[in-house]
Each structure stands twice: as C-alpha cells, then as structure tokens.
Amino acid sequence: xxxxxxxxxxxxxxxxxxxxxxxxxxxxxxxxxxxxxxxxxxxxxxxxxxxxxxxxxxxxxxxxxxxxxxxxxxxxxxxxxxxxxxxxxxxxxxxxxxxxxxxxxxxxxxxxxxxxxxxxxxxxx
Amino acid sequence: xxxxxxxxxxxxxxxxxxxxxxxxxxxxxxxxxxxxxxxxxxxxxxxxxxxxxxxxxxxxxxxxxxxxxxxxxxxxxxxxxxxxxxxxxxxxxxxxxxxxxxxxxxxxxxxxxxxxxxxxxxxxx
Numbered sequence: 163x164x165x166x167x168x169x170x171x172x173x174x175x176x177x178x179x180x181x182x183x184x185x186x187x188x189x190x191x192x193x194x195x196x197x198x199x200x201x202x203x204x205x206x207x208x209x210x211x212x213x214x215x216x217x218x219x220x221x222x223x224x225x226x227x228x229x230x231x232x233x234x235x236x237x238x239x240x241x242x243x244x245x246x247x248x249x250x251x252x253x254x255x256x257x258x259x260x261x262x263x264x265x266x267x268x269x270x271x272x273x274x275x276x277x278x279x280x281x282x283x284x285x286x287x
Numbered sequence: 288x289x290x291x292x293x294x295x296x297x298x299x300x301x302x303x304x305x306x307x308x309x310x311x312x313x314x315x316x317x318x319x320x321x322x323x324x325x326x327x328x329x330x331x332x333x334x335x336x337x338x339x340x341x342x343x344x345x346x347x348x349x350x351x352x353x354x355x356x357x358x359x360x361x362x363x364x365x366x367x368x369x370x371x372x373x374x375x376x377x378x379x380x381x382x383x384x385x386x387x388x389x390x391x392x393x394x395x396x397x398x399x400x401x402x403x404x405x406x407x408x409x410x411x412x
Binding site: 177235262 | 302304305306307308311313314320321324359360381384385388389391392393394396397398399400402403406
C-alpha cells in the first residue's frame, strides 16, 4: 500500500491550478459576470435589449465581451435575416453551467461582507 | 398581490453584484488562491515553509499577500517568542469557508477545459 497514492501529485496540482486560473480569467473584469447574469434572467435577447439590461456598459465593450464569451462556447449568437438584420444572444447549455458557480461566488461574498461588518463592530465595542 | 415582490429589485441586484465583485477581487491575482490552497493542505505553518509550499513566489510578495488575507480575516498570524522569533500562519475559521468555493472554481475550470477540448476535436473531424 502506498499512502501517497491518494494525495494529489505535482502534476494533479498543476492541472488544478490551471483550471482555477482559467475560471478566474474568464470571469474577472467588470462585465463578464454581469452579462452572463443578464442572459440568465432574460434568456434569448437582442443586442440592443442586452445593452439596456447591462447598465453602464458601452456598445463596443458589450460586443467585445460577447465575442469572448462566444469563443469560450458560453454564448450563442444568432443572426436573423430580417430587415434590418436582428442579432440575438443567449447562453449555451455550457454557459448555463456557470449559474451555480456565480451563485456560490455571490453567496460567499455576501457572507464575507457580514463577517467583515461584524468584525468592525466587535473592534469598536 | 404584487408579483414583482418576488423578483430581485435594483437594490438587491446591486448588493449581489457588489458581493460578486468583492469575492472576485479578493481571489483574483496570481497568488491568493495558491496561498489559501497551500494553507488548506498544510494547516498552521511557518513563513519559510509556506514560501516553499508556494512555488515561484518571492518572500516580499508572500508577505504582502498574507497581510491582505489577514486584513480580510481569512488568515491568522501568530508570533512565537522563541529565539529567533517564529511567525506562523493558518487559515481562520472564516478562511476555511473558502474551501468549497475554490473547489467549485476548480471543478468548473476542469469541465470547461474538457468542453473546449471536445469542441476543438469536433471542429477538426
């Protein structure tokens, strides 16, 4: 029996660190989570409506962010041959898997804020 | 009855976005998750040993990162009055709550990598 067998080796650790880095890079920045969150709430939506659902973002930035999300297989873009052309966006099935993760990130942040507030109160009492 | 009552209002959304931003800021950067991960594996540990457990980090950077984690109540620092003085670090109870979140971030990243690999294979076949 080799007790070391059950512990992650250097290679496993590297794979895990890369996985963490990938996720953090994909979700960091000011807009990605907001856009994904908006798409979760609205479902399939036209570009101009998504622009309204993401307050403060510029059209150019939204376009750039959507392109990155599309390249990562998280968002699907459909071009409708109407006049004028309509472009719609929605989360892919893979994009939907972000829901639980974003909820965990939000929940932890809310607990953390409570913790910090309680610590400040304790420090001053 | 007000059906709007069950939907998050602008204020709730803002609180949730801030919570997400807090978490992402706290965990982003090259080292924070690696340091927290090392502390999870090792438990209470001396500075020099933690330096070895976080490959590639400079002592000055480790010191800075630990200070930030301490300010956020995630890491506790103990000074032992030995000769020479020994300083030890460990996760606080609050710091331990990051475990599940980091696991979720890692798991999502690993699934995402699988998904991207499968997409590339499909594109070329």
